[in-house]
Amino acid sequence: MKTVLEQMTPVCPFVKATRPDDASSKRSGENICKHAAEHESKAKSESVDSGIIEPKCPLGYDSRSFKIGPLSCVLCKALLFESSKCVPCSHIFCKACISRFKDCPLCGADIEKIEHDEETQKVVDKFIAGHARIKRSPASTDTEEEVSKNKSVIYEDVSLERGAFLVQHAMRAFRAQNVESAKSRLSLCAADIREQLKESGDKPELCSQLGAVLGMLGDCCRAMGDAGSAITYFDESVEFLSQVPPDDMEIIHTLSVSLNKIGDLKYYDGDLQASRTYYFRSLEVRRNALLNHRDNASLTLDVAVSLAKVADVDRGLGNEEGAISGFREGVNMLQSLKIDASQVALEQRRLSVLEFLNSQITENQPDQTS
Structure with missing residues (x-):
């Protein structure tokens, strides 16, 4: 298509953010969740005031900096997906990442073959399944040693942190062209939000989060050449974003971009009339927003x-x-x-x-x- 296609930098659907091309926006992809800094300050204060012991991950995960030590791939900087071991050096990477190399990126050894590392992947999957679900009672004043001894740990879904965590790693994987990994993490995130919607109803915040994640899933499918699934995800993204009051510029932008992406796919498929319908809907969303901005x-x-x-x-x-x-x-x-x-x-x-x-x-x- 000859028209100028929009380039949208993915944004975290769990935090209000300015447009990527706005001069006031200096966010980088690695700073996806600015709530982390606020959380850190609050956590330190609570730790001093009430003696609350913050859960520590034995694998070195830091919820504020999104760093994953031994469970991350050094190539895509995201959690390992389809963990694969190089033979003979035994260094581990994502399958999609290491498949592009003939020599090990870490040690330079010739790669004789690549083997699936099932045990490592089980650990990664278990880590994801339990991430952000550990919450200690605010009333507890036990020391860390006593808590560990009594095992008085409450498991509860802390969806905001878990969702941001999954989206962060999905974006890292997507940028590294490990699209299957990105799709897997986003699918987990979407499933989490759907469960919350069932429990709490169609809250605008949840609808906007799900709409943004579904749009990212559409991008994954489009990158994989699956136009049909991409359209399905973009359509559903539009459905949920349309339920949100049109007073947030980021939501307006995401909604209009999802409509345009469907239009693009219809255009490439030769269905010009359907393409025009989606392009025009996007135009109307933007025109209506411009009346107030x-x-x-x-x-x-x-x-x-x-x-x-x-x-x-x-x-x-x-x-x-x-x-x-x-x-x-x-x-x-x-x-x-x-x-x-x-x-x-x-x-x-x-x-x-x-x-x-x-x-x-x-x-x-x-x-x-x-």
Whole structure:
């Protein structure tokens, strides 16, 4: 497709965040959950004030820095998935990660063969199953030694931390092209949220979390070439995000992007009419949001991109007049858009989209010189 495709940096669905291309947003992928710092401060305070003993993971997992020692793959930096051992050196990696190498990335030894490490994977799976489910009673004033001796540990689902943990490792794996691993972690996260929805009803926060995770699952399926499953996930993402009040910019963005991704897949499949339907729905979501956020430059750019997508399909359907009208509307919006000098990336995007829109108008104008 010739239109300018949107690039969306995945965001943690468990924390409010500004848009990735907003100059005020300086988040990195590794800082996915800013609630961790707040949690650390609170935990230290509680530890001093009430003598609460924080659970410690024997495997070295730190809930605040998302570091996993022996259970992580040094290649994708995420939890091991389909753990595989190099022969003869015995170093362990994810199957998808190590399959790209002929020599061990750690020691340089020739890899004679790769064997599935079932025992290590069982430990990893057990760790994931129990993660963020250990909670000690706030009223307990026992010493750590007494707690260990009495084994007075309560198991309870602490979903916020567990969800952030799973999404974090999914994003690490996805960036390293270990898509199967990412899909597996996101599927666990989605299952957790679905269980909470059954228990507590369709709470907006849970709907937004599930909508974001389902969108990421759609990205995984699309990367794996499974367009049918990708559309199913994106459709369900739209369903849950549509249940959330449209007053959060991140939710608006995620909803409109999911609609556009379905439109893209329909477009590539040759179903232009269905593609236009989804592109137009995305355009309407963004236009309605712009009514209440007229000074939002990033949202204005999104509207222009949606106009370009709809116009491109109109041209494919033979509606040249409608296509030119859409391209021109986008040009007018971007020409009048004023972006702060500090927002360099946003200005570059504006110029890129504007150049594309102008090219679509001029390349179809009749030659006036003949």
